[in-house]
Amino acid sequence: MVAxxxxxxxxxxxxxxxxxxxxxxxxxxxxDCGYGTDVFGTKAEGLGAAYVLAYWLHxxxxxxxxxxxxxxxxxxxxxxxxNHSGVLPFDAVMLATDVFRHMDPPRLVRYMVDYxxxxxxxxxxxxxxxxxxxxxxxNFDGLVQEGHLVxxxxxxxxxxxxxxxxxxxxxxxxxxxxxxxxxxxxxxxPVGIVGAEEQQTMLADLKPLARAxxxxxxxxxxxxxxxxxxxxxxKPVRYFxxxxxxxxxDPEALHTMDVRVREVERVREAVREQIRVALLARKQQEYxx
Amino acid sequence: MNDxxxxxxxxxxxxxxxxxxxxTGARRVIALELIERLLDQSRVxxxxxxxxxxxxxxxxxxxxxxxxxxxxxxxxxxPVDNLFLLEPCRQKPLDxxxxxxxxxxxxxxxxxxxxxxxxxxxxxxxxxxRHGVEKFIFVSSDAVYKIGPRGDYxxxxxxxxxxxxxxxxxxxxTIDAEFLCRAKMDxxxxxxxxxxxxxxxxxxxxxxxxxxxxxxxxxxxxxxDPMINPTTKERLVSDLLxxxxxxxxxxxxxxxxxxxxxxxxxxxxxxxxxxxxGPLLRPLNRIQRLLGxxxxxxxxxxxxxxxxxxxDDSRFDRVFRAHADVLEGAVGPDAPERR
Numbered sequence: 001m002v003a004x005x006x007x008x009x010x011x012x013x014x015x016x017x018x019x020x021x022x023x024x025x026x027x028x029x030x031x032d033c034g035y036g037t038d039v040f041g042t043k044a045e046g047l048g049a050a051y052v053l054a055y056w057l058h059x060x061x062x063x064x065x066x067x068x069x070x071x072x073x074x075x076x077x078x079x080x081x082x083n084h085s086g087v088l089p090f091d092a093v094m095l096a097t098d099v100f101r102h103m104d105p106p107r108l109v110r111y112m113v114d115y116x117x118x119x120x121x122x123x124x125x126x127x128x129x130x131x132x133x134x135x136x137x138x139n140f141d142g143l144v145q146e147g148h149l150v151x152x153x154x155x156x157x158x159x160x161x162x163x164x165x166x167x168x169x170x171x172x173x174x175x176x177x178x179x180x181x182x183x184x185x186x187x188x189x190p191v192g193i194v195g196a197e198e199q200q201t202m203l204a205d206l207k208p209l210a211r212a213x214x215x216x217x218x219x220x221x222x223x224x225x226x227x228x229x230x231x232x233x234x235k236p237v238r239y240f241x242x243x244x245x246x247x248x249x250d251p252e253a254l255h256t257m258d259v260r261v262r263e264v265e266r267v268r269e270a271v272r273e274q275i276r277v278a279l280l281a282r283k284q285q286e287y288x289x
Numbered sequence: 290m291n292d293x294x295x296x297x298x299x300x301x302x303x304x305x306x307x308x309x310x311x312x313t314g315a316r317r318v319i320a321l322e323l324i325e326r327l328l329d330q331s332r333v334x335x336x337x338x339x340x341x342x343x344x345x346x347x348x349x350x351x352x353x354x355x356x357x358x359x360x361x362x363x364x365x366x367x368p369v370d371n372l373f374l375l376e377p378c379r380q381k382p383l384d385x386x387x388x389x390x391x392x393x394x395x396x397x398x399x400x401x402x403x404x405x406x407x408x409x410x411x412x413x414x415x416x417x418x419r420h421g422v423e424k425f426i427f428v429s430s431d432a433v434y435k436i437g438p439r440g441d442y443x444x445x446x447x448x449x450x451x452x453x454x455x456x457x458x459x460x461x462x463t464i465d466a467e468f469l470c471r472a473k474m475d476x477x478x479x480x481x482x483x484x485x486x487x488x489x490x491x492x493x494x495x496x497x498x499x500x501x502x503x504x505x506x507x508x509x510x511x512x513x514d515p516m517i518n519p520t521t522k523e524r525l526v527s528d529l530l531x532x533x534x535x536x537x538x539x540x541x542x543x544x545x546x547x548x549x550x551x552x553x554x555x556x557x558x559x560x561x562x563x564x565x566x567g568p569l570l571r572p573l574n575r576i577q578r579l580l581g582x583x584x585x586x587x588x589x590x591x592x593x594x595x596x597x598x599x600x601d602d603s604r605f606d607r608v609f610r611a612h613a614d615v616l617e618g619a620v621g622p623d624a625p626e627r628r
Contacts, residue, residue: 121512
């Protein structure tokens with residue numbers, strides 16, 4: 001294990017973060033395979049630079065309020081399951097940043113990312129340098145075996161393209177997270193994210209064109225494509241994140257489809273409950289003490 | 290794959306007695322190194338080195354009682370059979386075959402190379418079984434694995450193979466040769482083993498990564514930086530020695546100690562790469578080869594420069610490297626290490 005002591009070779013990043021946040025970055029331990037990355041490809045300097053940007057988005061742009069961090073395991077593996085929306089996955093960034101900021105020692109949420117990301121030049125390399133890897137079963141196994149927090153959006157990447165009229169409606173959940181959590185005996189932490197649905201107002205999804213371009217969706221929003229790429233930038237809405245009590249998955253879910261469907265529904269219901277908690281907090285502009 | 294099957298006796302335990310080893314492809318850098326390391330071991334009685342060409346100068350000074358070089362066309366059955374009937378082998382029958390005699394140059398690939406690659410494996414394996422060889426080791430390649438954007442962070446031996454009909458025919462030959470070996474893996478008399486090494490860096494080998502490193506300059510696609518864990522010539526030879534001296538059969542990955550992005554390996558070697566958009570990669574590589582600036586063939590395994598391929602060799606670690614003390618002189622940087 002090596003500390004991230006070389007993330008700021010040129011001294012450019014340190015002034016951009018408060019001292020307390022910088023010490024968190026330095027406290028994060030990376031299991032170095034020899035050339036400054038872990039076996040998943042996470043780069044120390046990539047993480048440091050990304051955290052500088054993510055911190056400012058988290059603290060000042062989206063002004064994230066969150067509650068329930070005690071439900072996140074401090075050291076062991078867990079699956080974090082959340083709703084997904086917002087055209088671009090800023091909700092994933094905010095969730096990971098929130099966990100990193102509020103856990104002691106800081107923990108990195110590793111997402112199971114859609115494959116199309118890794119086909120795109122720079123984007124796939126960037127995601128990997130932040131420790132985010134393609135969503136395959138073996139990748140999940142590896143992350144859990146090494147005790148990581150694994151983030152999964154069971155609605156899939158298509159949920160990013162939810163229309164405005166579908167706000168806070170959950171799409172059907174895939175079953176993979178339940179099966180994998182049961183196989184490894186790790187808890188599922190339900191998370192509700194509120195705010196991402198309003199960062200973009202999605203009017204339509206150009207599905208035929210998206211299929212032709214091998215993308216999960218192609219959005220038409222109130223600002224995109226009218227303002228060009230800038231139209232994809234999110235509005236500065238306030239985020240509310242709520243973590244729920246961890247759910248242990250019935251191991252029978254590995255053998256019986258009925259049990260698996262029931263467990264998936266239980267997780268979905270738990271996520272829906274956390275969305276409700278976060279929506280309530282937004283209404284009151286704070287979480288109940 | 291499964292060591293618990295019929296015919297495997299305690300994988301990882303030393304094979305008793307002295308070794309008499311046939312090494313094919315004797316002019317390859319890895320083979321030369323392996324032969325020399327074999328001759329350093331007192332438990333090796335005889336090494337028969339085979340290649341279609343002339344004897345390499347590096348092998349000339351060795352004890353002729355322990356090293357025999359012979360030229361043979363391995364694509365034909367009779368010459369292969371004759372290898373096991375050489376005079377020194379009559380008194381000391383060969384008990385191990387290390388098959389490195391694969392034609393691995395994608396540039397001059399043709400029907401002859403195809404016949405050589407597939408037939409040589411078939412004839413060697415059949416002859417080895419006929420002549421009571423106890424261990425047959427086929428050195429394959431990590432290029433047999435299918436890679437792409439949905440890749441695993443580490444690829445185990447049961448990873449998906451690249452059976453795409455559009456792959457380079459040489460790659461198809463490698464997979465065919467592996468299948469020939471797999472078909473005989475349950476033979477109770479002979480331990481058939483397939484070793485899939487990751488690319489070898491350094492030492493003048495003709496592995497893809499080494500050829501890439503030796504290009505002037507290496508040309509890489511912009512926006513991609515795959516994870517790799519290449520091995521070294523010394524480590525691969527140590528692994529092959531362990532495979533020779535220890536029991537065990539099946540398919541094994543062997544890889545280097547360090548996993549990291551390709552760019553870091555280039556930096557480490559002091560090599561500066563030229564980045565170009567993906568569609569320009571192959572035309573530029575072709576021009577480079579025409580100008581003699583590169584021997585790397587971008588069309589052989591095109592996705593390799595885009596997507597990660599990190600081999601998981603923990604199985605080989607567990608069965609073989611854990612017993613590295615079986616080798617004489619297995620200390621220092623060449624000793625198989627484990628991270």
